[in-house]
Every structure is written in C-alpha cells, then in structure tokens.
Amino acid sequence: MDIALQYCNITVNNVDDSLAFYRDALGLEVRNDVASGGFRWVTLGSAAQPGLEIVLSEPHAGRSQADGDALQALLTKGVLPMMVFRTDDLDATFEKVQASGAEVLQEPIDQSWGPRDCAFRDPSGNMVRISQAKK
DSSP states (O other): OOOOOOEEEEEOSOHHHHHIIIIIITOOEEEEEEEETTEEEEEEEETTEEEEEEEEEOTTTTSOHHHHHHHHHHHHHTOSOOEEEEOSOHHHHHHHHHHTTOEEEEEEEEOTTSOEEEEEEOTTSOEEEEEEOOO
C-alpha cells in the first residue's frame, strides 16, 4: 500500500496578495482556482512534486464563524505552523523572494543540523523557510 501527501493548507488573509508571493516569488504554478460562497480556494504546486498541492484559503472559507474567527486570531498573531520549502539554489531563491518585497526574517545561513536555509513572512504573516541540503 502506498500513501502520499496530496494537499497542504495555508491560511491567508487575501488570496490575491498570497498568489503574488507563492506563484510569482516562489515560482509555484496555479493548478486550480475555485470560488464558492464568496470565498476562493487556490491550489499551487511545483513540477518537482506533481502530486502535491498547496491550498490557499482565507480563515472563514468553509468554516463556521467561530472557527474562522479563532483561525484569524492565530493568523494575526503569526503562530500558525510554518511552511518549509526545499530548493537546489538557496542564494538565487533568496534573492528572488527578497526582490519581491517579502519580509526577510533570516538571511541564508548554514544550520548546525545540516541544511543551509533562510526565512521570510508571506503577506499574511506566515513564516516560510527555504532550505537547501548540505553539499
């Protein structure tokens, strides 16, 4: 039996602002854009992982008012789980993302546990780390 991760959700304040980060700065491709009930769910992916998609949606999309409010509070505090991406050229990726105007949290450094990585905040305040395996 095989099992694989298919979707990973990222809660964002504004789908369009987030597209500018995930699509334009990180280079992910839009796979699907679905509107329903005044909300949108946009999926993005990478050619390097064709079976995995990231889903961008707002806190209240498909949730009760109370659950959406709770998720919005966590998003506003910046405490939702981070995303970690992998690249084969960290310095070039860092330059591209930095040029997009994203908030830099950490410039590329060699970590004691192995990878070289950097960190940004997406337009909604989510932490996004980008890692490159040790050469």
